[in-house]
Amino acid sequence: MTAPLLEVHDLRIAYGKIEAVKGITFTVHPGQVVTLIGTNGAGKTTTLRTLSGLHPPLSGTIRFNGTSLRGIPAHRIVALGLAHSPEGRHIFPRLTIAENLQLGAFLRKDSDGIRRDTERAYELFPILGERAQQPAGTLSGGEQQMLAMGRALMSRPKLLMLDEPSMGLSPIMMQKIMATIAELKATGTTILLVEQNAQAALTLADQGHVMETGRIVLSGTGAELLHDESVRKAYLGED
Amino acid sequence: MHQLPQTLVSGLALGALYGLIAIGYTMVYGIVQLINFAHGEIVMVGAFGALTIHLWLPGVPLGAALPLMILGGVVISVAVATAAERFAYRPLRNAPRLAPLITAIGLSIALQQLVWAFYPNAKKNRDFPQFHGNAFQLADNLHLQRDDVFILVAAPLCMLALGLFTTKSRTGRAMQATAQDPDTARLMGINTDRIIVLAFAIGGAFAAVAAVAQGLHIGQISFDMGFILGLKAFTAAVLGGIGNIYGAMLGGVVLGIAETSSITYIQDIPGMQQLGGGGWKDVWAFALLILVLLIRPQGLLGERVADRA
Numbered sequence: 001m002t003a004p005l006l007e008v009h010d011l012r013i014a015y016g017k018i019e020a021v022k023g024i025t026f027t028v029h030p031g032q033v034v035t036l037i038g039t040n041g042a043g044k045t046t047t048l049r050t051l052s053g054l055h056p057p058l059s060g061t062i063r064f065n066g067t068s069l070r071g072i073p074a075h076r077i078v079a080l081g082l083a084h085s086p087e088g089r090h091i092f093p094r095l096t097i098a099e100n101l102q103l104g105a106f107l108r109k110d111s112d113g114i115r116r117d118t119e120r121a122y123e124l125f126p127i128l129g130e131r132a133q134q135p136a137g138t139l140s141g142g143e144q145q146m147l148a149m150g151r152a153l154m155s156r157p158k159l160l161m162l163d164e165p166s167m168g169l170s171p172i173m174m175q176k177i178m179a180t181i182a183e184l185k186a187t188g189t190t191i192l193l194v195e196q197n198a199q200a201a202l203t204l205a206d207q208g209h210v211m212e213t214g215r216i217v218l219s220g221t222g223a224e225l226l227h228d229e230s231v232r233k234a235y236l237g238e239d
Numbered sequence: 240m241h242q243l244p245q246t247l248v249s250g251l252a253l254g255a256l257y258g259l260i261a262i263g264y265t266m267v268y269g270i271v272q273l274i275n276f277a278h279g280e281i282v283m284v285g286a287f288g289a290l291t292i293h294l295w296l297p298g299v300p301l302g303a304a305l306p307l308m309i310l311g312g313v314v315i316s317v318a319v320a321t322a323a324e325r326f327a328y329r330p331l332r333n334a335p336r337l338a339p340l341i342t343a344i345g346l347s348i349a350l351q352q353l354v355w356a357f358y359p360n361a362k363k364n365r366d367f368p369q370f371h372g373n374a375f376q377l378a379d380n381l382h383l384q385r386d387d388v389f390i391l392v393a394a395p396l397c398m399l400a401l402g403l404f405t406t407k408s409r410t411g412r413a414m415q416a417t418a419q420d421p422d423t424a425r426l427m428g429i430n431t432d433r434i435i436v437l438a439f440a441i442g443g444a445f446a447a448v449a450a451v452a453q454g455l456h457i458g459q460i461s462f463d464m465g466f467i468l469g470l471k472a473f474t475a476a477v478l479g480g481i482g483n484i485y486g487a488m489l490g491g492v493v494l495g496i497a498e499t500s501s502i503t504y505i506q507d508i509p510g511m512q513q514l515g516g517g518g519w520k521d522v523w524a525f526a527l528l529i530l531v532l533l534i535r536p537q538g539l540l541g542e543r544v545a546d547r548a
Contacts, residue, residue, distance in 0.1 A: 054422055074425035083426075090423040092416050103416050106409075107428040155428070 003066070005030050005159055005190055006051070006082075011060035013043070013050050020046045022214035023060065028159060028192055028207075033185050035193040035201040035222070037235060038211035044194040045087050047211075048163050051192075052084040053077040065158060079107050081158030085165065087194075089148040093137030097128050100136050100147055104154030114154070121150035124180060142173030149180065153189075160184070161192045166200065178204065198235035202226040210235070244381040246503045247496060252387040254495020255394035256456075259449040260472030261479065261487035262401070263320075263442025269418045269482035270438045272336075273328060276343035278446065279469020280350035281320045285447030286367070286460040287358055288315030293368050301368050305389075305451070312447035319350070320443030321436050329432070347465070355462040364461045367454030386455035393448050398488055401441065405484070414438065418482070467521070474528045480541025489539055497527045 004027040013021040021043040028034045036044045049055040051062060053074030062069040064082055078084075083104075092100050101121055105114045122129030125146040131139070136147055145165055152160055165181065166174040178200045185191060185204060195201035202208050205222035210231060218231065225231050260282055267275045275281075292311035296304045327346055331339045354361050370385035377383055405411035417424040417434040425431055453468065454460050471494065479490025501523035506515025514522075531539065 052426055054425065073430075074422075075428045075430045078426060078428040086423060086426065090420050092419045092423070094419055095412070095415060099412060103412065103424075103427045103429075106413065151427075 002030055004028060004063075005065055006192065007061070007063040008047075008051070009061045009063075011047070011050065011062065012058040013046050013055060014058045015046075015055075019058070020214055021050070024209075024211070024214075024216045026207075026209050026216065026219070028190060030158075030190050031188050032206045033181075033191045033193060033204055033222075034207045034209070035195060035205040036209050036211055037195055037198040037201055037225075039235075040196075041213070042211035043214040044211055045163055048084060048086075048161050048192070048194055051077075051161065052082060078155055078157075081156075082161065083152040083155045083157035083159070084161045085148045085152040085163060087163040087167065089141075089144045091136040091139070091144050091147050091151070094135055096133050097136050097139070097147055098132040100151050101128070101154050104151035107155065113156075117154055117156065121153060124153075124183070125150055140173075142169045142176065145169065145173075145177055146180070149177075153184075157189075159190045159192060161194075163194045164196060165193070166195065166197050174200070198231065199226070202231075241380050242503050244378065246499045248381060248383065248387070250496030250499035251492060252384075252390050252456075252495070253498060254475075254492035255390050255488070256449050256452050256491070257468075257472050257475040257494055258488035258491025259390075259394050259397060259445045259452075260468060261475040261491050262397075262445050262484055264473050264476040265479070265481055265484055265487040266438045266442050268476070269484075270414070270421070270435055271328070271332070273339050274343065274473070275323075275328075275439075275442075276340070276469070276473075277323060277346040277350060278320075278442065278472070279465030279467075280347050281316050281323075281443050281465070282446040282450045282453070282468055282472075283354065283460070283462065283465035284319050284350060285312035285316035285443070285450035286454050286464065287354060287361070287365075288312040288447065289451045289454060290365060290367055290460060301370060304368075309448060309451050312450055313444045316443040316447035316450070317440045318443075320439040320446070324436055324439040329435075347469075351462050351465070358462070361462050364459040367458055367460045369455055369458045384456075386452065389455055390449075390452040393452065394488070397445055397448060398484075401445075401484060410434075410437070471521075471524065474524065478528055478531055478538055480538030483538075483540045483542075486538055486540035493539070494524055494527065498524050 006028040009025050010023045011021060012019060012023050036047065038044055046055065050057050053072060064080055067080065069077060092103065101118050108114055127143055128147055128150055139147060149162065149165065165177050169177065181191065182204055193201055193205065202222040202225050208220060208222050208225040209216045210218040263278045263281065264275060267273055289308040289312035292308045293304055323346055327342050328339050331342060372385060374382040374384045405414060413424065413429045414434050414437065416427065417429060417431050421431050475490035475494045476487045478494060479486030498520045501520050502517055506512050
């Protein structure tokens, strides 16, 4: 197997005195889709925020593409090839859709490449192209999610981190988003996916980890977890 | 009615001055949600910076010295504003909100006292150069003072430059992104610390231009001139909708015209002779603020914050 793109070892994260993540270890290899599933408050979002430099770790190591991320500020981490589409989408509501996408490519200098990737984002999500000059705040929730994903892709990331892309979406919109993630996977994009919709996430994932109150309690391939009895009971709503 | 054109033009000039200062409050607030109560003193140090250049150039006509005086004021104001950000406010970025507020008030007093104590002869008012020559007579009931021409040219130029910068340039767009969502701006690769410094710097530069305008207008500057100017400009920023740069300028103009109108007209209202004239203008200015906030708490151009998750 190739060297891992992301190696997280014994990562602990605290908010004040409360330890939200209590020592987790996992890897993401190039081309893989890895998912973190679990209930609210399990520490999934906190983990992603720490990986992208928004929140400092308490201890442990994070190596991305061979470099330690310790002490590197968030605005430099994206330059290394780690893009983060945050929970709640966080598009820039008063900027246009086109401007939001441009900001995704903020650190890139190749204007031709940026133009091509913008076109690609519009092919992936035609609604964004149709409404390119409108303020992003006028988009529906699902469309905002598309924009957040498109924006994250604009940095040409080596690893795309998606936090709760299906949150709050209608079933149809959720299917659309999941189909897009599958499409990205098929083109070789490496993805770290945090999802509450465990069924959808595990179906897509090569590797999955179940988090509970700051710890990884179960790991396996997507298929293994999908058929695991405790996972089915706890996260797939079966008795 | 005979006095109306003059009242409006004088109010516009005064308001443009308030607006330039108000932009400093509103930009900083828009990005770090801090009311920089030392901003009035950023104006004041700019005035002393410009005066210093004037004193270094004896015999040079004011028209020729003015660009250098503005430059001198801008350098001092930007230096003090960015130093305040770096050493006073940045260490408190994650502190409770009262801490930077108290720091700002402390900084305001410290800057006043530093100038009072160390600038030559600053313990009393210092003379600031003024344009000589008659006002321009535009109509029999309207004349334009030379210092009014300065602010009426400078303020629109500053606004135009700022508007183009924020909407057209890459850094300007990064600034908008930082104001709307700082964490996500960092995820885009934007160094938000540098954007914050830039907001303080732009506010400082505009403050210095306003300081020169104020000096030209009054003919005197003093270590405590920033207090009432700062308060008025802060009022303008709130009036226009804090966080919105066009709102700051609009708020300034509304406030300026309200002030000059109150001087001209209130004394003509039967029974209110005692409440008109220059002495009551600040009362009417702040009364206007209260009135607007009762009707539109978010200010004239402010938006109600309604973030969709």
